[in-house]
Amino acid sequence: MPELPEVETLRQDLSREVVGKKVKSVAVSNGRSVRRHPSAKHFRALLEGRTIKSVSRLGKYLLLTLDNKHTLVVHLGMSGQLLRVKSAKEPKPKHTHVVIAFTQAGELRYVDPRTFGEMFVSSPQTDDPKAPGTNGSSSSSSLPPGMGGGDGLALRRQVPELAHLGFDPIEDVMSWDRFGLLLRQRHVALKTLLMDQQFVAGIGNLYSDEILFGAGLRYDRPSDQLSATEVRRLYRAMVETLADAIKHRGSTLVDEQYRDLFGEAGDYQGSHQVYNREGQSCRRCRNAIVRAKTAGRSTFYCEHCQV
DNA sequence: ACGCCCGCCTGTAAGC
DNA sequence: TGCTTACAGGCGGGCG
Numbered sequence: 001m002p003e004l005p006e007v008e009t010l011r012q013d014l015s016r017e018v019v020g021k022k023v024k025s026v027a028v029s030n031g032r033s034v035r036r037h038p039s040a041k042h043f044r045a046l047l048e049g050r051t052i053k054s055v056s057r058l059g060k061y062l063l064l065t066l067d068n069k070h071t072l073v074v075h076l077g078m079s080g081q082l083l084r085v086k087s088a089k090e091p092k093p094k095h096t097h098v099v100i101a102f103t104q105a106g107e108l109r110y111v112d113p114r115t116f117g118e119m120f121v122s123s124p125q126t127d128d129p130k131a132p133g134t135n136g137s138s139s140s141s142s143l144p145p146g147m148g149g150g151d152g153l154a155l156r157r158q159v160p161e162l163a164h165l166g167f168d169p170i171e172d173v174m175s176w177d178r179f180g181l182l183l184r185q186r187h188v189a190l191k192t193l194l195m196d197q198q199f200v201a202g203i204g205n206l207y208s209d210e211i212l213f214g215a216g217l218r219y220d221r222p223s224d225q226l227s228a229t230e231v232r233r234l235y236r237a238m239v240e241t242l243a244d245a246i247k248h249r250g251s252t253l254v255d256e257q258y259r260d261l262f263g264e265a266g267d268y269q270g271s272h273q274v275y276n277r278e279g280q281s282c283r284r285c286r287n288a289i290v291r292a293k294t295a296g297r298s299t300f301y302c303e304h305c306q307v
Numbered sequence: 308a309c310g311c312c313c314g315c316c317t318g319t320a321a322g323c
Numbered sequence: 324t325g326c327t328t329a330c331a332g333g334c335g336g337g338c339g
Contacts, residue, residue, distance in 0.1 A: 001332060032316090060333080078332055079317075095317085114316045116333060188309065197334085205332065255319065255331070295311055297332065 002076040004202030005245035013261035015055040021102040022051045030097035036120040046121040059201025077116030083109045084261045122159045165201040180231040184224045191219035206275045209300050211241045213273045218306045219299050274300040
């Protein structure tokens with residue numbers, strides 16, 4: 001399942017490979033992948049003739065900014081892949097639902113067996129196009145500014161459909177104090193909170209387990225009952241685990257199909273501490289990793305290292 | 308407010 | 324060996 005590290009790897013690849021390219025034609029062979037649009041034709045018309053100006057990321061969403069300020073948004077869901085091929089002649093894998101051909105030759109293909117993912121073209125928010133600064137809502141917001149792929153606030157305005165997303169753990173830096181404050185505003189299990197996209201955007205089942213191991217905290221610890229040290233450990237583990245996974249170009253598991261833009265597997269699965277390691281020995285204390293069920297989902301953790 | 312379940316999907320693998 | 328069932332889970336929605 002592509003989560004933040006996998007999507008960020010794709011963002012880096014895309015910004016080198018498709019920025020500056022102009023869309024020649026778009027072919028949609030499964031309308032479900034563009035289900036936000038009234039029709040495939042509608043989706044195509046918004047893309048054809050446009051040039052890709054930049055590539056950003058918000059949580060698990062890829063944002064390709066177009067030359068008319070519209071944005072091509074891609075969400076990979078459970079099984080989505082974005083593949084760049086040099087020639088249209090290369091054989092199309094099964095479940096290729098969208099093909100974007102560029103005028104400079106080459107294609108961007110969207111493949112998604114389970115069709116949980118989607119693509120759509122978003123129009124920027126048309127709120128108050130008059131003088132800027134009159135109501136002062138631009139820079140005084142509660143969200144901190146982003147650093148890399150783009151300003152988180154600007155991106156949220158650019159794509160109103162993603163306004164509900166919480167802070168991005170890599171782009172939006174925040175103090176331990178503020179993180180602790182946010183944790184105390186809720187009373188939920190830590191794993192639930194890490195996976196809540198409205199709280200923090202980009203973390204799914206795999207990385208929430210890895211982060212909680214890194215922090216030495218159990219998945220079911222209530223979010224409003226952490227000591228200052230534990231808050232700090234959790235924040236640090238979140239940022240470091242994700243950054244480390246990005247360095248390794250994400251996780252490609254045996255039963256999964258995450259691939260980068262060129263079809264290459266990620267490398268981080270070898271560094272997993274708990275995920276999918278039920279019965280295997282903890283790399284830190286040698287006790288067996290345990291599997292639990294929460295809300296019908298699997299959770300892996302070490303009963304000795306996580307308290 | 309929160310936990311939990313369902314439906315949406317297909318491919319893989321375990322079970323009988 | 325072949326069929327059936329369970330499982331994988333992001334996300335939105337509903338229910339208690």
